[in-house]
Amino acid sequence: MHESSTVPVNLDEIFSHLKRNLQIKEIVYKILSQNVINQTAQEGGIIVTAQEVQAEADRQRHEMRLEKASDTLAWLADQMISPDDWEVGICDRLLTEKLAESLFAKEVEKFFAQNRIQFDQVLLYQIIVPTESVAQELFYEIEEGEISFYQAAHIYDSDEKRRQQCGCEGTVYRWQLKPEIAAAVFNALPKEVISPIQTTLGYHILMVEAFIPAELTPQRYQEIRDRLFQEWLTSEINYRLHNQT
Template sequence: MNDVLKIAIVPEEIVSFLKSETNYKEVCQNILFQRVINRAVRERGLAVTTEEIEAEAERQRREKRLEKASDTLAWLADELISFDDWEIGIRNRLLAQKLAVALFSKEVETFFWQNSLGFEQIILYQLIVSDEKLAQELYYQIEEGEISFYDAAHLYDIDDNRRRRCGYEGKIERGVIPTNIAAIVFSKPAKELIGPLKTEQGYHLFMVEGLLPAELTTQRYKEILNNMFQQWLLAEAKSLVRSSQISSARD
């Protein structure tokens, strides 16, 4: 099958297919991003070592359970790429990571603490029903101890998945909750029943199991760093396009 693909498909067909699937823009954008990265890497003298490439290749082999060299070669052949293609991809990703660190590592902590309020989390339970009277009745029943919040959510929530979880929503960041609701649920003591609050979804009852202060974890650091890097890439790519357009106009 792979031999057939190599022979039967030409670059023009690939471009045409990407356009028909509305994926062409994304591919072109990623190519522009790589140009931006290559230029910035050269300007800053960044490089990756052979050891770093080998370590990442070994990590990928373990992840894909490629135990023998023949397994790796078979996988590469199945992907229609050469060993050199694979190595270039690894080098590009490692260089992008190094560039992100060089550009923004000193800004991540400042950004985090300036926006720490948005990174606070609560362990949240939620119950949504479509009827206001039912929501009010459930509120009183839970307050009076006639039914637990968990049982009420299991029996009455409009969402099947949340019913199975007895209302459990998990750890939720302040920043992903609508501002008016976040202001209420983040200000209440743990285990206090909140609601009913009306939204487009219906009538909500909330219960906060606990508040988790903002913490700059390794995962959070990576997320902020990546977001900064992606925003920078977008801005630089747009600048590159504008420069190209101006140059073409002059010619």
């Protein structure tokens, strides 16, 4: 919204809408986040160059297939922002990336080493049913070969999505599992069907398809770095909110 005339509502109406829909806190948090990022980057001498902004703008245009300048201007008009607004937004995101790397690049390997076990992954299948009697019956039928694990999940699982996927939960980290589930899963053998375990969700029958040992891949590096950065940013914002003068 470079100019109020580009939008058929005024700023007061926008602000009122945000308040009515309980979105003010989210917006304020984002503004405070950017303020903290800008101040910290300035103190650390971290900048984003015009060339970097241009390169990112070109990348985005290519990704969205905005081949002509007129296509880009039409897209910006549809987003109700000016070219300057777009470039400022790109600059903010690049600055955030640079600051996160500056603050936490050296901490990632240390964090990964200290928490390596939590980054072990497993390709997991499970069936969740509401009662112990059903869970035990299914477990025995699977063990005796009367029905396959996948068939049982497709018919009996309490979750529609999991039924459609024949019990497949996909690849999950150890830390994403409840402690009692994680203990059983990571002590099992591949393809072993684990006897029913009760949680607040019901009775779980589990099967491990494969174990994936923790490795500091580029994707995991970024996940850890971003996690550390967000924790730091939240702490900084909370400090400022509770220490206003």
